Amino acid sequence: MTQPFIKILLIEDEAAHIELVIRSFRNESDFQFTVVKSLAEAKDILANDKPDIIISDWRLPDGDAIDLIPKGKTKFDFPIIIMTSYGNEGLAVDAIKAGALDYMVKSIEAFSKLPYAIKRAIREWEHIENSKYAEDALRKSEEKYRLLIEHAVDAIFLGDLDGNFIGVNSKACNLTGYSKEELLMMNMQDLFTEEELNRSALQYELLKKGQNVINTRQLKKKMALLFLWK
Secondary structure, three states: OOOOOEEEEEEOOOHHHHHHHHHOOOOOOOEEEEEEOOHHHHHHHHOOOOOOEEEEEOEEOOEEHHHHOOOOOOOOOOOEEEEEOOOOHHHHHHHHHHOOOEEEEOOHHHHHOHHHHHHHHHHHHHHHHHHHHHHHHHHHHHHHHHHHHHOOOOOOEEEOOOOEEEEEOHHHHHHHOOOHHHHOOOEHHHHOOHHHHHHOOOOHHHHHOOOOOOOOOOOOOOOOOOOOOO
16 A cells, blocks of 8 residues: 655745755655745645645745734644744744744754654644544543533432542532532531431442442431521
8 A cells, every 4th residue: 555645835935945855855755745935825725735744934925934823723734843044942932832833943954854853743743633632522521421410310429539529410409408619618428417427437448449338318408597687
């Protein structure tokens, strides 16, 4: 099976630098270049095709490379490496904050390492994309889980290993008379009288061992205060 090309969009307006970039890939057979010299040309290309990666000079005749990155967009379609002829820590920070994957200062050594740098950047980008996908799937799963708990017929209390509440549903609030905010400041023991706990102690040790504990208990409800005015 033929190995697919890594499609690179190179945005560079200096002919000498274009030649140096292309020359650094002379021994590589799995890269395919599209070269443009302005942001306008790049945007025309991007309107119809998606590269695997962009390498762009910072300063271009019609703007800066970071202008390619949509403002306020949280997910980009491809990684961007920004190049500049002059090292500047401030520019590097601005580029990364704007969404560029990497920033490099042009030099013979840097150009010679471009094939390796691009392969590494694409691996890193794939890892970022996979992580985003996993995080999104987990978030959707948690939202679904919370909805199931909230709409359950029974009162549900979720607690940590020390019995502190970390989640409750509306039925739990109705049952106890406490608000969700109040319950999340409480411990399981707060819902039982001292007599009830002496009669049947809470069995955290069994729960920590993964055992099921089934019991019948009487819960305390929040006391309502009645004020009589004369």
